[in-house]
Amino acid sequence: MDIVLEQVEYRYAANSPFEKKAVEDVTFKIPEGQCTAIIGHTGSGKSTLLLHLNALLKPTSGTVQIGERTVKAGRKEKDLKPIREKVGIVFQFPEQQLFEETVMKDICYGPMNFGVSEQEAKKRAAFWLKEVGMPEEVLGKSPFDLSGGQMRRVAIAGVLAMEPEVLVLDEPTAGLDPRGRREMMEMFYRLHQERGITLVLVTHSMEDAARYADKVVVMHKGRKVHEAPPRELFSDTARLAEWGLGVPEVVKFQRMLEEKTGKAFPKVCLTMDELADMLKQGGESL
Amino acid sequence: MMEKMIFGRYIPADSIAHRMDPRAKLIFVFAFIAIIFIANDVWGYVIAAAFTYISVKMSGLSLRFLISGLKPVMILIAFTFLLQLFFAREGNVVLDLGFIQVYEEGIRQAFFISMRFTLLVFMTSLLTLTTTPISITDGLESLLNPLKKIKFPAHELALMMSIALRFIPTLMDETDKIMKAQMARGSDMSSGPLKDRIKAIVPLMIPLFVNAFKRAEDLATAMEVRGYRGGEGRTKYRLLFWKARDTFALLSLVLLAGALAAFRFWI
Ligand SMILES: Nc1ncnc2c1ncn2[C@@H]1O[C@H](COP(=O)(O)OP(=O)(O)O)[C@@H](O)[C@H]1O
Ligand SMILES: [Mg+2]
DSSP: OOEEEEEEEEEETTTSTTOEEEEEEEEEEEOTTOEEEEEEOTTSSHHHHHHTTTTSSOOSEEEEEETTEEEETTOOOOOOHHHHHHEEEEOSSGGGGOOSSSHHHHHHHHHHHTTOOHHHHHHHHHHHHHHTTOOGGGGGSOGGGSOHHHHHHHHHHHHHTTOOSEEEEESTTTTOOHHHHHHHHHHHHHHHHHHOOEEEEEOSOHHHHHHHOSEEEEEETTEEEEEEOHHHHTTOHHHHHHTTOOOOHHHHHHHHHHHHHTOOOSSOOOSHHHHHHHHHHHTTTO | OGGGOOTTOOOOOOSHHHHSOHHHHHHHHHHHHHHGGGOOSHHHHHHHHHHHHHHHHHTTOOHHHHHHHTHHHHHHHHHHHHHHHHHOOOSOEEEEOSSOEEEHHHHHHHHHHHHHHHHHHHHHHHHHHHSOHHHHHHHHHHHHGGGGGGTOOHHHHHHHHHHHHHHHHHHHHHHHHHHHHHHHTTOOSSSSOHHHHHHTTHHHHHHHHHHHHHHHHHHHHHHHHTTOOOSTTOOOSSOOOOOHHHHHHHHHHHHHHHHHHHHHHTO
């Protein structure tokens, strides 16, 4: 299922003194089965844009096509549930959405809202809790007795248990420790590769964008200013700086190396492993 | 709807009302609340409405904006109107629907009470729209200061109020956020049978309360570690200045009271 945004504009509190244009003239496509990263400075409209991907917001102008359905500005939409079932969103700080007495019930909430039987939902809860790296005995506990990081995992399991076709992640690792971050991103990426889930990832980490994305969309002041595969994007350091963004550490390192040796590498390396390989191959010539 | 609601918000601007001393504004609004009860006939309410209109003009806000922002409150007012209409039983029957009768007095009461309610809501909103929560608190504390002599916790009260006011927008934003998060998980608050809709409130209220308590605790800790210990011996960073316009504003209220009393008792 592709999601296509066309000239999407969104104004908060439209036609009031608080009116605030958060997103303007944004057009791009989120192809099925790919990982699309959205990066940009705080306040550039990333989160607002995400809310359009499962019709939680309707554009104030433009259209959003989600699979077969088209959400268009100014038109009343009915029965949005099928959209929300197919496109799951993990919000920023999702631990704030937990509310049930037990972890089990909380994870079952989403699936059961979409008509999954209780029995099946419970099975899914046990399965997805394990997938997010939590022990099974947590199922009977109150989510409010868990640590912040564990609550985050449970909340994510609650979205995954809906088994959406498209998984939208809004800074899913913000506030986690480095190891937790790594584990969580690897988990999402594994799901993406094994199950072909389409990923949309909003992130502040250039490393994550470089490592996982097939395509990176850059937002700046509510507009889409660039859209490119990570290798192309991160080869232009100066341009990224204009939008207040950096490059992954490994790219910085490569640039320093190039300066020191006076030799340009054939391509930008996006991960440490890639750089190591390239150095191994061209070791003699450097 | 949430983001359009203006009750309790502050709108920065530069108008006479914005520049007034918060003490004057507080006295003004409280006195207005008392004075409006003098009105008990059509002319009284016309004058009070005109007075409110002038006050709106002084705040530099547009009437249309106020009306659209106070829509949720208006629903409440409409409800009171209907309640009055059907339950006051004096005077002649004007309309007989069989199961329910509308009396003359009912219409009268319904109009007056909803009018009074509307004007009060407008005036109190003007106060919060033109005054930052912090200056409302400063003003209130300053006005209540004399009561400290009889051990009235003026400072604490003002502080509690300012914290409550400060967190209204935060809570609204949070409500919006959690509502969206639960909607993404298939909760449906806007359609389906009433029973289901009420059920859908639980996943919204619980996180909201949990967060509010957590935030209150964090705030208390933050205040304690910074050595907060109440108003005793505290000097003020923001000073209040009473100007001629503040006196004039209060004088205009005296005029209003006089005019309303004149209509009620002599004309
Ligand atoms: N509920 C809201 N009401 C009004 N303005 C908002 C709201 N949410 C976000 N904004 C504004 O919209 C802009 C984009 O915000 P957001 O989409 O959260 O950006 P990002 O996720 O990239 O940090 C910001 O200027 C922000 O202040
Ligand atoms: Mg954001």
